[in-house]
Each structure stands twice: as C-alpha cells, then as structure tokens.
Amino acid sequence: MTKEVEAYKKFIDEVVSIKDAATSKWVARGSYPETKENQYRNEVLSSLSEAQREExxxxxxxxxxxxxxxxLALLNQECSLAYQGIALPSEPFGTELNYDFVARLEADKWPR
Known part of the structure; x- marks a missing residue:
C-alpha cells in the first residue's frame, strides 16, 4: 500500500477519533460547566429524566x-487534501471521504 493511501487511512481514522461531542457528555450527565451563560441550560437539563437526557x-x-x-463530503467534492505533509489520494477505495468516515465510525475494516 502506498504512503498516500496509508496517510488517507490515518486521516480518516484520526477524524473518527475526534467524533465524540463534549456537549453530548454534558447533556447526559445533566450539567454543562457551571457558568452564568449555562445556567438556563442546566435548569432545562435538570428538569429531564435520565432517559430523556440520554436521548x-x-x-x-x-x-x-x-x-x-x-x-468531509464538501472536502471530497471541492478540495485537494494533504495530511501530515502527504497529499491524500482521491477516493483510493472507490468511495468518498464521508463514506469512509461512516464505515470506520461503524468499525468496518479497511478494504485490502
């Protein structure tokens, strides 16, 4: 496998690794950080059941x-990308960046 394809895979896996939303965790626990700006949000969250907060x-x-x-769909259509100084190939597996993101998000293996 070429270094460009390996960089592509690393890029997609890096994007998958940063998918978690901090705000989602705050909602689930029922509290944003305690600031004046978050006071109303925290009041709303405290009125929800745990199941509702999870949803x-x-x-x-x-x-x-x-x-x-x-x-990623926009980047795939409109941009050339480089990751860690390596130009990424366009659709090395015959699928778009956004498709590969979703596949890896669902723990699919990379094609060989």
Missing amino acids: VANIVQEAKESGVHDL
Whole structure:
C-alpha cells in the first residue's frame, strides 16, 4: 500500500477519533460547566429524566457526526487534501471521504 493511501487511512481514522461531542457528555450527565451563560441550560437539563437526557445526548452526538460527514463530503467534492505533509489520494477505495468516515465510525475494516 502506498504512503498516500496509508496517510488517507490515518486521516480518516484520526477524524473518527475526534467524533465524540463534549456537549453530548454534558447533556447526559445533566450539567454543562457551571457558568452564568449555562445556567438556563442546566435548569432545562435538570428538569429531564435520565432517559430523556440520554436521548438528547444521542441527538447531540449524531448532530456532530452529521456535521463531520457533511464537511468531509464538501472536502471530497471541492478540495485537494494533504495530511501530515502527504497529499491524500482521491477516493483510493472507490468511495468518498464521508463514506469512509461512516464505515470506520461503524468499525468496518479497511478494504485490502
């Protein structure tokens, strides 16, 4: 496998590694950091049951993943990318960046 394809895989896996939304964790625990700006949010969260907070946290997490997906789709269509100084190939596995992100997010193995 070429160094460009290895860099592509590393890039996608790095994007997957930063998928977790801090806000999702805050919602699940029922509290944003204690600041004046977050006071109302924390009041709303405290009015929800644990199951409701978990569902909202899932929605927040899905929103972040959707945003990453959409950005990768745009980059795939409109940009040339380099990662750690290596030009990334366009669709080395016949699929778009956003597709490869979702596949790796779901723990699919890389094609050989």
